[in-house]
Amino acid sequence: MTKIWKETGFVGDDPWVIETEETKAGSNEKAIVGLDAFLKKVADSDETGLGVVIAPADDVTKLAPHLDRLALVAVAFPAFNDGRAFSHASLLRARLGFTGEVRAVGDVLIDQIPLMLRCGVESFAVSNATALKRLSEGRLPGIAVHYQPTAKPSTDAKSYSWRRVS
Amino acid sequence: MYRYDEFDHAFVSSRVEQFRDQVERRLSGELAEDAFKPLRLMNGVYLQLHAYMLRVAIPYGTLSSRQMRMLAHIARKYDRGYGHFTTRQNIQYNWPRLSDTPDILQELASVEMHALQTSGNCIRNVTADHFAGAAADEVADPRPYAEILRQWSSVHPEFSFLPRKFKIAVTGAERDRAAIQVHDIGLHLKKDENGRIGFAVYVGGGQGRTPMIAKKIRDFLPEEDLLSYTTAIMRVYNLHGRRDNKYKARIKILVHETGAEELSRQVEVEFAALKDTELKLPETDIQAISTYFAPPALENRAEGWESLARWKKTDPEFARWVQQNVQPHKHPDYGMVTISLKPIGGIPGDASDAQMDAVADIAEEYAFDEIRVSHEQNLILPHVALADLEPVYRALVASGLATANAGLITDIIACPGLDYCALANARSIPVAQEISTRFGSPERQAEIGELKIKISGCINACGHHHVGHIGLLGVEKKGAELYQITLGGSGDENTSIGEIIGRGFEPEKVTDAVETIVDTYLGLRRDGQETFLEAYRRVGPQPFKDALYGSAQEAA
Numbered sequence: 107m108t109k110i111w112k113e114t115g116f117v118g119d120d121p122w123v124i125e126t127e128e129t130k131a132g133s134n135e136k137a138i139v140g141l142d143a144f145l146k147k148v149a150d151s152d153e154t155g156l157g158v159v160i161a162p163a164d165d166v167t168k169l170a171p172h173l174d175r176l177a178l179v180a181v182a183f184p185a186f187n188d189g190r191a192f193s194h195a196s197l198l199r200a201r202l203g204f205t206g207e208v209r210a211v212g213d214v215l216i217d218q219i220p221l222m223l224r225c226g227v228e229s230f231a232v233s234n235a236t237a238l239k240r241l242s243e244g245r246l247p248g249i250a251v252h253y254q255p256t257a258k259p260s261t262d263a264k265s266y267s268w269r270r271v272s
Numbered sequence: 273m274y275r276y277d278e279f280d281h282a283f284v285s286s287r288v289e290q291f292r293d294q295v296e297r298r299l300s301g302e303l304a305e306d307a308f309k310p311l312r313l314m315n316g317v318y319l320q321l322h323a324y325m326l327r328v329a330i331p332y333g334t335l336s337s338r339q340m341r342m343l344a345h346i347a348r349k350y351d352r353g354y355g356h357f358t359t360r361q362n363i364q365y366n367w368p369r370l371s372d373t374p375d376i377l378q379e380l381a382s383v384e385m386h387a388l389q390t391s392g393n394c395i396r397n398v399t400a401d402h403f404a405g406a407a408a409d410e411v412a413d414p415r416p417y418a419e420i421l422r423q424w425s426s427v428h429p430e431f432s433f434l435p436r437k438f439k440i441a442v443t444g445a446e447r448d449r450a451a452i453q454v455h456d457i458g459l460h461l462k463k464d465e466n467g468r469i470g471f472a473v474y475v476g477g478g479q480g481r482t483p484m485i486a487k488k489i490r491d492f493l494p495e496e497d498l499l500s501y502t503t504a505i506m507r508v509y510n511l512h513g514r515r516d517n518k519y520k521a522r523i524k525i526l527v528h529e530t531g532a533e534e535l536s537r538q539v540e541v542e543f544a545a546l547k548d549t550e551l552k553l554p555e556t557d558i559q560a561i562s563t564y565f566a567p568p569a570l571e572n573r574a575e576g577w578e579s580l581a582r583w584k585k586t587d588p589e590f591a592r593w594v595q596q597n598v599q600p601h602k603h604p605d606y607g608m609v610t611i612s613l614k615p616i617g618g619i620p621g622d623a624s625d626a627q628m629d630a631v632a633d634i635a636e637e638y639a640f641d642e643i644r645v646s647h648e649q650n651l652i653l654p655h656v657a658l659a660d661l662e663p664v665y666r667a668l669v670a671s672g673l674a675t676a677n678a679g680l681i682t683d684i685i686a687c688p689g690l691d692y693c694a695l696a697n698a699r700s701i702p703v704a705q706e707i708s709t710r711f712g713s714p715e716r717q718a719e720i721g722e723l724k725i726k727i728s729g730c731i732n733a734c735g736h737h738h739v740g741h742i743g744l745l746g747v748e749k750k751g752a753e754l755y756q757i758t759l760g761g762s763g764d765e766n767t768s769i770g771e772i773i774g775r776g777f778e779p780e781k782v783t784d785a786v787e788t789i790v791d792t793y794l795g796l797r798r799d800g801q802e803t804f805l806e807a808y809r810r811v812g813p814q815p816f817k818d819a820l821y822g823s824a825q826e827a828a
Contacts, residue, residue: 162515186307186310186433187310187393187433188433188515189393189430189431189432189433189434189435189510190510190511190515192429192430192431192432192433192510193430193507193510193511194511196430196507197507200549201545215307217294217307217311218433220429221427221429221430221432222429224429225429225430236297236302236303247290247293247294249283249286249287249290249427250282250286251279251282251283251286252427253283253423253424253425253426253427253428254424254425254428254429254499255549255550255551256429256430263279265277265279266423266557266560266561267550267552267553267554267557268420268423268424268499268550268551268553268557269279269423
């Protein structure tokens with residue numbers, strides 16, 4: 107089963123549902139739709155607080171004019187080794203300045219979560235058993251010193267300009 | 273050379289602990305092999321034909337004696353008493369146990385070394401000219417920039433799951449000894465008309481099954497923009513590089529399919545947004561890193577000229593070694609020494625633990641504690657006084673390390689091939705050994721002159737056959753090994769990809785074929801000064817085809 111995790115812990119009552127042909131958001135749930143459906147929605151309505159999922163081949167910068175309509179952007183890892191969503195998350199935060207929730211969905215594994223966090227991902231839809239166990243034990247396998255600035259704000263390491271500490 | 277500070281120590285030891293945890297999870301079965309694979313690869317651990325293989329990073333090929341002794345210690349304690357220096361200036365061990373690898377990494381960390389990103393679909397060890405900081409023709413030392421790139425690319429969260437591996441090489445001289453045009457990114461350090469330091473940027477070179485020469489996408493990139501521009505390239509590649517076919521996933525294919533001009537435009541758009549961010553390099557930081565690479569204080573040792581002449585006169589073998597393996601240093605009283613890891617009939621790039629210890633001792637006593645690994649799989653002592661060449665030579669002779677063949681026909685590059693590698697189709701090492709033995713006579717090698725033979729045991733081209741003056745590619749045909757020959761390749765500032773000369777040769781015939789090619793060259797060269805490559809570029813493949821396959825017969 108899938109649980110939503112943030113750095114503050116597991117989220118109990120997450121309303122978001124990724125809509126597919128079979129799955130639709132219920133009355134007290136919120137829909138995450140694909141990029142094309144989202145762009146249609148913003149053109150056809152004044153709705154705000156929307157959710158969108160960015161697939162690996164999508165151009166995330168198409169969201170730029172509509173950020174004020176968005177509450178959540180899911181970035182998809184269809185397989186853990188498809189790293190495009192790391193760039194999507196980075197662009198969302200550092201380039202577009204999106205301040206809403208960025209969520210990793212798909213093949214979210216424990217060893218990748220620290221990297222995703224640094225790229226500006228804030229919440230994680232986790233179903234992998236090891237990842238769930240580790241997260242519930244508070245054992246995230248990250249490293250506290252970094253050799254590069256990234257989308258997630260971090261502290262200057264008081265050393266060379268590219269170094270950071272979390 | 274670069275020395276770790278507290279930050280680096282904290283990083284590497286955290287990384288070792290992180291990997292130890294991953295190995296424990298793998299051994300307990302909690303972590304599946306397919307999920308473990310990219311993690312172990314990013315820590316240098318491969319699964320090969322017979323065993324795990326550990327590839328240790330030697331950033332831009334620079335080592336101290338203390339580090340070399342550690343490499344010897346690891347060979348002795350965890351392997352079978354030897355290690356193999358690679359074409360990416362690294363060393364690999366062929367027989368470690370997976371359960372030992374965290375301990376090996378911990379031992380490496382104690383001498384400021386690691387195995388980070390020597391494999392996997394990430395930014396690999398950054399390579400540089402092995403004569404950096406010593407060569408007379410250098411504009412600036414490329415290693416400070418390679419070190420900055422090494423740091424910045426270490427566990428880069430955005431670029432750890434790229435479509436494919438990514439290799440960066442830096443050269444600081446017009447004469448390219450780092451083969452930058454066959455790298456994913458090649459950086460050529462230069463000065464602009466105002467004397468500012470920057471880089472010509474090449475993208476999309478590579479070997480493998482689709483060899484391509486890199487395209488220059490920037491004539492001059494100011495040094496302060498190094499990280500922002502590199503980030504721009506990496507981001508364009510990460511987002512748009514092909515992921516549907518691993519054989520088309522390198523950036524060279526993206527450059528080829530997108531076109532260099534369009535790709536360059538995309539990179540410039542991304543760069544424009546990144547240029548004035550926190551990635552901009554402050555002059556003070558470049559200076560601070562450069563300080564680590566300041567050359568040793570080289571005293572004038574003019575007495576060496578006279579003693580060198582005397583020793584050469586009394587010992588022709590020493591004279592031959594100096595002639596072949598010592599090159600001029602920017603200080604006239606010094607030389608750059610190549611320690612050949614290509615003994616006649618031996619395995620290219622292999623060194624025993626005792627040999628590594630011996631090199632460490634020699635470097636400490638005579639060479640300012642500095643050793644380099646060249647991409648041609650030799651070791652280099654970059655700063656040796658002419659006055660010390662004779663004792664250095666004697667010590668090398670005692671360890672079987674004084675083969676006088678740098679740049680000659682027996683200075684062969686070869687991949688591990690089917691003797692070790694899980695990818696190989698054919699053996700490389702025995703072919704290298706046989707060619708080396710056939711041409712082993714010093715007189716014959718001297719007559720042939722500069723000739724680079726490079727051998728790969730499969731299409732992935734780790735033995736760089738595409739850029740060999742003579743390249744041999746092992747393929748498998750109907751269950752048997754066959755060697756395809758390419759001619760005219762070169763990995764320098766005039767990079768060219770070798771042309772396939774005709775149908776391949778069986779293992780027992782390939783050395784004869786090489787000999788036919790060499791004899792053809794000797795017969796047609798203008799004079800003793802015209803090298804094999806020059807002659808080939810002048811006459812083309814036909815005379816060689818005729819000699820190999822007969823003039824009437826159409827080469828298949």
